[in-house]
Amino acid sequence: MKTLLMSVFIFGAAALGGCGDDSTDVDMVATLHDLSAVTGDMAKVGDFAVSPDAAGMSTLKINDYLNWCSVAVNGGAASTADPVTLTFPTGTVVNLVGDKASPTFVWGYWRGTAGDTSATHDTAKTTTVTLSGNKTVQACCPFASAPTTPCPDPT
Numbered sequence: 001m002k003t004l005l006m007s008v009f010i011f012g013a014a015a016l017g018g019c020g021d022d023s024t025d026v027d028m029v030a031t032l033h034d035l036s037a038v039t040g041d042m043a044k045v046g047d048f049a050v051s052p053d054a055a056g057m058s059t060l061k062i063n064d065y066l067n068w069c070s071v072a073v074n075g076g077a078a079s080t081a082d083p084v085t086l087t088f089p090t091g092t093v094v095n096l097v098g099d100k101a102s103p104t105f106v107w108g109y110w111r112g113t114a115g116d117t118s119a120t121h122d123t124a125k126t127t128t129v130t131l132s133g134n135k136t137v138q139a140c141c142p143f144a145s146a147p148t149t150p151c152p153d154p155t
Contacts, residue, residue, distance in 0.1 A: 058090045058131035062139065065151040068105045069139035072097040083155075092131050098139045099125055106147045108140035111154055 064071055064082040072078040073086065073096060080101045088094060100107050113129045115122030121140075129137055140151035 056090050057087050058092070059134045060086045060088060060094055060129065060131055061134075061136045062086075062096075063136060063154040064139045065141070065154075068101050069107070069141040070099050070101045071139050088131050090131055090133065094129050094131060095126070096129065096137065096139075097126050098141075100141045100144075104144060105141040106144045108142050108147070108151065110137060110139055112137040 060073075062071055062073070062082075062084040064080055064084070067080040067082050070078040070080055071084070073084070074094060078097070078099070086094075096110065096113065098107060098110065107123075107125055109121035109123045110116060110127055111121050112135055113122045113127040115124055115127045129135055136154050138151065138154035142149045142151065
C-alpha cells in the first residue's frame with residue numbers, strides 16, 4: 001500500500017512539474033518529504049521518498065543458449081533456465097558461475113560480463129557483471145563435438 005501511495009504522489013509531482021505553478025511543485029515536494037519520515041521502508045532520494053522497487057534498480061537478463069549451460073548467480077543453485085531475469089540495485093556486482101549442463105556440451109564463454117573484452121568473449125567459468133543499468137548476459141556451451149561453434153547473439 002505504501003508503494004502505491006508513493007507512486008501516486010510521485011506521479012502527481014511529475015505531472016504537476018510541467019504546469020508552471022511553482023507553488024504546487026513546492027507543496028508536492030514538501031508532502032513527499034513529510035511522507036519519507038513516516039514510511040521507514042522507503043528509500044530517500046534527495047527530498048523525495050521513493051519505493052525501493054521503483055528507484056535505483058537494474059535488470060539482469062541471463063540467456064542460457066538452448067539451456068546447454070548450468071548457471072549459478074551469487075552462489076545460488078545452478079540452473080539451466082532460459083531466460084532468467086533478476087533485479088538488483090544499480091551498481092551491484094553480480095557473481096556468475098557457469099559450466100556445461102551435461103557431457104554433451106563444453107563450457108564456451110560469456111557475453112556481456114566484465115571479462116568480455118575480446119572477440120573470444122569471457123571464457124572464465126567464474127565471472128562478474130556490474131549493473132550500471134539493465135544488462136543482458138549470455139552463457140554459451142556448444143556441443144562437445146563442435147566446441148568452436150559460436151552461439152548466436154543473445155536476445
